[in-house]
């Protein structure tokens with residue numbers, strides 16, 4: 001994809017902001033890549049809409065090509081949609097914590113039950129009991145028992161002829177009596193979604209009240225992924241997704257589809273048949289795979305570093321010329337928030353103890369960043385360029401627009417003046433912000 005995008009944009013001689021028609025052309029390529037990766041069509045549409053609104057009008061910085069710029073926006077949006085924070089299995093409940101696994105037949109529920117049990121035993125030092133509630137497939141309960149033996153995990157003894165709901169109840173009481181921390185319930189599947197399966201799952205849920213209900217789904221699931229995820233989520237209510245066969249050839253578009261329709265996190269991925277082939281979900285890696293760009297992460301990180309450095313250098317240049325306006329301040333606030341707040345930045349620089357005190361005295365801390373940014377974004381373009389024109393009535397309008405008070409606006413303006421003065425002085429020597437630009 002990155003090559004294809006590159007070639008589209010290399011044709012453009014004109015640089016500057018990304019135009020709507022450039023972006024539309026790029027989105028055609030993105031759409032094709034996502035469909036190849038088996039992302040569901042509705043999800044493709046909402047994804048490209050989001051990227052389009054983020055990309056149009058974005059200025060292309062000198063150090064990257066327009067193609068790279070779009071790739072970065074596409075990648076960021078993808079990582080965001082896949083879920084930027086790693087989420088793991090939640091065991092925060094009274095023991096024994098019930099965990100239920102659901103999914104279609106052959107998706108990997110039984111294998112994943114044993115894998116998770118092993119992981120919780122090894123890493124979290126939990127005592128885990130596993131039970132198969134699959135009375136549908138012959139020998140399904142024996143399969144879990146064998147896996148349990150391999151993994152050194154206790155399995156609920158098999159009682160012939162018992163119904164799934166009764167096995168569930170028995171598993172819970174056995175776990176309680178045996179002093180287990182976690183009890184895992186492996187369930188039956190079907191080759192496709194049907195009402196009897198949903199009814200059975202809903203009934204098991206009702207009687208065992210699981211703390212986690214994990215949908216186990218094959219990464220190779222194509223356009224059906226949305227239907228599967230939506231059915232299980234609507235009828236049974238899932239708390240997370242485990243994607244299996246990520247070791248296969250599939251591009252993993254199902255991850256994006258299922259996450260988008262359920263808004264539930266992908267918690268773990270299966271990467272092989274062995275019981276230790278279970279990993280944490282890494283949105284960056286899957287994003288690169290869905291987009292079909294092995295090198296995307298490195299490329300994007302380089303672009304991001306360039307973008308930050310270039311913005312900081314631009315700001316530093318303006319400051320040296322004494323042109324530090326409120327737009328620059330807003331940009332600085334954004335950068336600061338990213339790298340750990342004003343005091344964090346100041347603390348990293350040698351010989352700025354005195355200035356740090358000054359800044360602390362201005363009352364800039366991370367919690368204030370958001371309100372200050374809100375104030376600045378409620379101003380007109382002209383007001384941001386020439387803060388001097390801000391008189392009482394304008395301030396009242398801005399306070400109302402940003403949900404703040406006039407005093408806070410005054411404080412911000414005072415801070416801006418002090419910073420602008422400080423910048424000018426520092427600009428005479430080698431400035432803090434040019435050093436910061438080097439750091440970014």
Ligand code: GDP
Pocket residue numbers: 103104105106107108109110111112189244245246247248269270271272273277
């Ligand atoms: P269930 O019907 O949902 O219980 O599925 P099973 O757990 O019985 O798994 C079906 C098949 O998929 C078995 O042969 C597993 O070894 C295999 N399998 C499960 N997870 C993975 C995985 O992450 N990667 C690969 N390559 N195979 C897997």
Ligand code: MG
Pocket residue numbers: 109110111134140186187
């Ligand atoms: Mg099974």
